[in-house]
Amino acid sequence: MKKTSKQGVAVSNKFESLLKLLGLPVCILFLLLSAGLFINDCGGESKSESLSLKDAVYGSPKAELSMEKPASDELFSGPALSVAPEVNPVPNTKVHEVRIDVTHSEVQVDSIVKFTAWAFGGTLPGPVLHVRQGDKVIFTMTNRSDQTIKLSPPMPHSIDFHAAMVNPADKYQQVIPGGTIKFEWNANYPGVFMYHCGTPAILQHMIYGMVGMTIVEPKEGYPTKVDREYALVQSELYLTKMKDGTYLADMEAARQKRATYVTFNGKPAQYVKNPLKAKPGERVRLYVLNAGPNGTSSFHVVGTLFDRVWMDGSPQNEMRGMQTVLLGSSNGAIVEFVVPEAGTYTFVDHEFADVELGAVGQIVAKPDEIASK
């Protein structure tokens, strides 16, 4: 044993000498490797990021302002646009010509409440814009507030696309009543993004309805296939009743964050009265945007779990097995789930005060439901 021990000590001494000899270079090599890995993970571009962003385009021509009148009465146009909850497939083109005009119009919120909204494309929320990463959007907007002077005074409006990377002072500048702005931007990042009016007081423009959703599909498409998809924009309405029975948006209530309604797609509880449809066993994708302007959303579907959640709509921000998705104001997400069996699946903002104010809807799953397009 002693001998063995002496031999062991001798081996150990040789190993220590070797280590001393090699120690410094090995340590330096190890440190360099670790630093390389760290930089690659935390600060540099990962392989997938560099693949997806290699065609990113920064910069675009200056926005054009004119008094050009729209050629038709249509308040929005372009195959990339749809009215939520519908989501049109991305048109098979790399360049999307899109028009969304601003108008003031009376909107029926429920069977009793009607208010004068300021609306993108005449809809509340504005139309859903669906493009693919790497595509170019050529956007035109006419401020038609000069055509509805009996409803509210003609006023400047603008648009701020969260999906775009542009100079805000140029592309998001105010457009006078009757004026038209035209500019282009490139969809560099995949995601579910907000757009809204950026003219002061922004809060006032937003509570009058000037919000909408842009979906930028990843260049390679999503990693999953779904049977059905819907767009849901959550937003708050702050209203005050006037003596003549009409309603106006209430800035003071908005500042105090006392919502009158919290809605999916502009109307409280509309999908309880007219539920969304699905078939048992189908895989459903929801594009969810919390347009706010003030509240958070704890989005949840009763009776199922989200097996994929992509925060802000990018598959690189993946979470699995989620019961609820927390969305701050202007956050988006894609949630996917399987409808396990026939039944009624209620979706809510799980902050239940918001359910009481209308943030509730249903998906009814029936075996005989017609398959989605």
Place this chain on the structure above:
Amino acid sequence: MLVKKFWLAWVAILLTFSLVTISLAKDKPQRAKSIVSGSRGAVLLFVASLCPCTDAHRVMVDNLVEQTGPKGIKFYAVFSNLGETEERAEYFYRNIGWKMPYYLDSDGALASKYKATRTPQTVALSPQGKVLFTGPIDDANLYQGRVEHAYLQDALADIIAGKPVRAPEVPPLGGCWIVRDTTTVPCRLEK
């Protein structure tokens, strides 16, 4: 004894009712029937109940009212758009939190007299009614809330100091249109 208690109770009820009425009236914005200048002058702020462009100047105006009021400047909000009512004015005041009196310019006389075409737009008058300044409150709407030119504040400083106003006429910077006629609306490109 019972009669005395009865009368005392009545007096207490009446007193409470009067105090509540007075305090409610105090919170309610006061409608002015005419424009009365302060010792150094008056400021007319042309606004509209549904125009979102005034909100960015909420604090600036509040501060100016507080600072220049004791120095003899009196402020009025003027509603010149068609369809403005006391109820609409009160709605606007509830949202913006101002306390100054307002004037319902129902026939648009003030708007046409002072050539006001936008909201918000301001006119500063001398005690004799002479126009000393006309223009925007400031340029906060152009720079997402950052003020580079405090036009009205500078004009009032000059007026209070008894000096000529350094920029007596500044063109409107955007804003909502004052609509007096629903059949014709001005339409031109402006920067």
